[in-house]
Amino acid sequence: MDTQEAYQELGLDPSATDAQLKASWRRLVATWHPDRNAAADAGRRMQSINKAYQHIRQLRDGSLDGDAEDPEAGAAPPEAAQAPEPDAHAKTHVRKVRLSLEDAILGCTRTLRGHFTHTCTACLGKGQRVLAKACSTCRGSGAVRTAALFGWLWNEEACADCGGDGRQRERCGPCEGSGERAVAYRRQVRFPAGVRAGHVLSVPSSRHGDLDIGLELQVEIEPHPLFVLDDEGVLRCDMPVNGYAWMAGRWVDVPTPGGLQQMRLNRDALVYRMSGQGFPTAPRGPRGDYIIKVVPVFPAQDDAAQDALLEQLIESSTRATAADRSQPVGQWQQRMKRWNNSQKEPARDE
Ligand SMILES: [Zn+2]
Numbered sequence: 001m002d003t004q005e006a007y008q009e010l011g012l013d014p015s016a017t018d019a020q021l022k023a024s025w026r027r028l029v030a031t032w033h034p035d036r037n038a039a040a041d042a043g044r045r046m047q048s049i050n051k052a053y054q055h056i057r058q059l060r061d062g063s064l065d066g067d068a069e070d071p072e073a074g075a076a077p078p079e080a081a082q083a084p085e086p087d088a089h090a091k092t093h094v095r096k097v098r099l100s101l102e103d104a105i106l107g108c109t110r111t112l113r114g115h116f117t118h119t120c121t122a123c124l125g126k127g128q129r130v131l132a133k134a135c136s137t138c139r140g141s142g143a144v145r146t147a148a149l150f151g152w153l154w155n156e157e158a159c160a161d162c163g164g165d166g167r168q169r170e171r172c173g174p175c176e177g178s179g180e181r182a183v184a185y186r187r188q189v190r191f192p193a194g195v196r197a198g199h200v201l202s203v204p205s206s207r208h209g210d211l212d213i214g215l216e217l218q219v220e221i222e223p224h225p226l227f228v229l230d231d232e233g234v235l236r237c238d239m240p241v242n243g244y245a246w247m248a249g250r251w252v253d254v255p256t257p258g259g260l261q262q263m264r265l266n267r268d269a270l271v272y273r274m275s276g277q278g279f280p281t282a283p284r285g286p287r288g289d290y291i292i293k294v295v296p297v298f299p300a301q302d303d304a305a306q307d308a309l310l311e312q313l314i315e316s317s318t319r320a321t322a323a324d325r326s327q328p329v330g331q332w333q334q335r336m337k338r339w340n341n342s343q344k345e346p347a348r349d350e
């Protein structure tokens with residue numbers, strides 16, 4: 001891991017102070033510690049976060065930090081070493097939430113249901129409990145004898161049922177022997193207007209069964225059939241329109257995040273701006289502009305009826321535009337004619 005990657009891993013840039021470095025590391029470890037995070041890659045992320053932190057500390061201190069904050073020694077979430085916080089025992093469930101673009105623009109409330117799997121607290125993940133009474137298989141001796149060599153000798157082996165300690169085991173009831181328990185949760189979560197893909201929202205922990213579960217929500221935005229949010233956060237729409245309707249300045253329906261709206265086409269414009277109807281400039285911030293680009297589309301050219309109509313149109317408009325010398329076409333025609341005539345004049349001797 002190089003230095004740049006290390007800072008990236010911790011979400012910092014090299015100008016971060018030591019305090020910011022430590023705070024970021026603590027926050028990430030609290031999020032990604034496999035005891036608190038059910039994600040499949042939590043262990044790998046945790047290793048990578050610790051590596052990055054260690055790398056930067058080494059750079060800054062010139063040596064390895066050997067005290068209790070050494071990340072290699074910090075196998076437990078940092079909070080465990082701190083004065084107990086109100087939610088020190090809360091679990092954080094990291095999960096993805098997919099929102100439609102409209103929901104992201106306008107804000108929304110979602111009911112999230114899920115399961116948080118955690119180590120069974122009754123058996124500490126072992127799946128069984130040790131009882132006070134003696135193991136019924138070995139009668140408490142911890143060893144079983146098996147006959148060998150036709151009963152002439154005996155082998156003594158550790159008792160498989162108690163692992164050799166001679167105490168009776170019982171399958172753990174709460175987790176049915178699996179060592180893990182799943183707690184169902186259901187939370188209503190408000191997503192602010194302007195939330196974007198890649199944003200992470202933290203939801204404070206609340207009680208579910210015998211656990212305090214907080215949520216860390218990674219936002220994804222569904223692709224939209226009509227709108228695109230560009231890299232600058234500008235909402236855009238490319239809309240094909242009938243080329244003749246565009247030329248004629250007709251009204252058309254355009255989609256906006258709030259629903260269909262009427263917009264008047266203008267043959268001098270391909271790009272239209274609706275201010276305040278786009279994506280919020282920041283979460284909970286004012287709405288930006290919405291940009292509509294129209295793409296005039298004309299029908300196929302081999303339509304005889306259409307050709308005849310176009311012919312009429314060109315003829316009548318040529319009369320109007322070419323004859324009027326105050327108009328660009330009229331001026332152009334006049335200039336072109338003069339130039340053409342000058343080309344025909346015989347060469348003169350200078
Ligand atoms: Zn259990």
Ligand SMILES: [Zn+2]
Nearest residue numbers: 135138159162
């Ligand atoms: Zn036994």
